[in-house]
Amino acid sequence: MKIFTDSGSDLPKSYFDKEDVHLFPLRVLMKGVEYDDVIGISNDQVYAAIAEGEILKTSQVSLEIFLNAFEQLAKSGDEGIYIAFSSNLSGTCQSAFLAKNQLLETYPDLKLAIIDTKCASYGQGLVVKEAVRLNKFGVAFDDAVAQLTDMADSMEHLFTVGDLNHLAIGGRISKTSAFMGGLLNIKPILNIDDGKLVPLEKTRGFKKAIQRMIAIMKERGGDFTNKTVGISHSNDEELMHDVKVAIEEALHPKSIETTTIGSAIGAHVGRGTIAIFFTSK
Helix, strand or coil: CEEEEEHHHCCCHHHHHHHCCEEECCEEEECCEEEEECCCECHHHHHHHHHCCCCCEEECCCHHHHHHHHHHHHHHCCEEEEEECCCCCCCHHHHHHHHHHHHHHHCCCCEEEEEECCCCHHHHHHHHHHHHHHHHCCCCHHHHHHHHHHHHHCEEEEEECCCHHHHHHCCCCCHHHHHHHHHCCEEEEEEEECCEEEEEEEEECHHHHHHHHHHHHHHHHCCCCCCEEEEEECCCHHHHHHHHHHHHHHHCCCEEEEEECCHHHHHHHCCCCEEEEEECC
């Protein structure tokens, strides 16, 4: 069984190489040049450009790239699962469905499941890692699809951002709100609802934001002693470490896994972002 995902999963290149997961890179436009996320540009380059005031743009995976990859799958006769970035945050998933439907006309036996995870960043990444685990254990195709769909449906996302201006650029808040929020040290807490990034609460200061996020984790996640928690951060290891320690002390999860927010998502959320991922009760 072949596992596919895109760079919205914020997994490092080393993971794709090691686990033989097929990566569809989103595209990042920086200083007039378009790059493949993960493969053609580094996180350090992106965050350095953001620090210099560069406004980055991103674009979805093209239909042609999906057609080529899925046709190879069809010709191989293998089964495939594509763990996709939320369709409400990118048109990438829709392009994958279009490619699949086109190919079914020529290859009616194509066995490909496209899971619109309604997830982002390491929330999506955790579903990818579970797909790899199930594949290694030889779980049947239909059972794997069902389990992965259930996991994606139960994935919780909590974010707080360091720079409100990036939310304003993306249209999440007004420029006036971003300006006033910066003056008042407002740290919004956002979550993903039906695959969309939605403001949840406002707090004053980063410390209070993290405390509130942990309280929400308790409310939504219940007992964490057998859960894996994911943390992604926009190129701030020290900040991530502080959050990891706070979660360990408060919730005692089975494990905590961390990653850096990649170029495509980082272009929209900016520097100083922390995101936490876990499954609901």
